[in-house]
Amino acid sequence: MDQALPPFQAFVEDQLDPVRAFLRGMVGPNDADDCLQETFIAALRAYPRAHAGNLRAWIFTIARRKAIDHQRARSRGPRPVAEVEHLVDRANNSPAADAEAIGMNPRHSAIWAAVAELPPGQRAAVVLRFAVDLRYREVGEALGTSEEAARRNVHEGLKKLRRSAAELKEMTT
């Protein structure tokens, strides 16, 4: 038998913080709140047909779509993500060794510009992994890819970030 859907109120209370963290990483803090409302209104519209067993991946799928729509609408291309220290801190505290792979000065806001420059798929994967703290399997579910592809996206994203960091170092020394 299908699991019962929780009341929408409870669903939002559970998912609001992780989805907000994701959207901040994707579109920046200034636009995240607009995307956040669009995300949950779209979710509410479709909610009665959602599958109770997979709500987390489902809401991130919607949030990612909203972030992409938003960026297209802006037509200015990706903008630097300002509130990144949080993400870096999380990455640094993450038990995963990947965190260190970033190897950048976490206080340097240019890194966030670099995150914003990543292709959407890699950016989404990096943000979900380090800002939202999802496991690779969950990252894959949220992005509609395999766990392997999620891992690869994060890996590629980090590689680019590392390169940006190196360039940055050269510039500043």
Place this chain on the structure above:
Amino acid sequence: MTEMTQFMEQLATRASDEGLLDVAYTTVDTPVGPVVVAATKRGLVRVALPGVPLDNVLEQLAEDISPRVIAYPRRLDEARRELGQYFDGKRQRFELPLDWSLSHAGFYRRVLRATAKVPYGEVITYAEAAERAGNPRAFRAAGSAVGSNPIPIVVPCHRVVRAGGDIGDYGGGPEMKRFLLELEHAL
């Protein structure tokens, strides 16, 4: 106000404007304790007496009506106002639109509709409720119907009592039933 509450308020307002809010709820403080009230677009659908955990009330609403359940006090302003007046002794009749969808259609609902017509300060027996619902011999079923009332206080099932002076059972406990009947000077 927390970030969460503020976000939920904006979300609920927009959901309501766009016709996506199937069940709105809020909590109303009363002399018998905090009461959860919920309304669909049609009207008041549920009054949950103190003692039932909020989560259970909401889960039941999600299952029985729609999972689109959101806290939205504005839809319940009128319910709050009329309940306040009732407990202040200043209102004898509720004028809210009701949504009966949580009561079984048929005999049960007829019993509850008959119960809704019992005037303030008066009581009837379970047998009389059965009779008014069109089946005088079904007083036991009438008792179950009254006991299953999804909208207590507003549909005054506390006005249905046992024959012989015993006030009988109540969802919120017999003390609450006595309190309501005393408030109405029915005892």
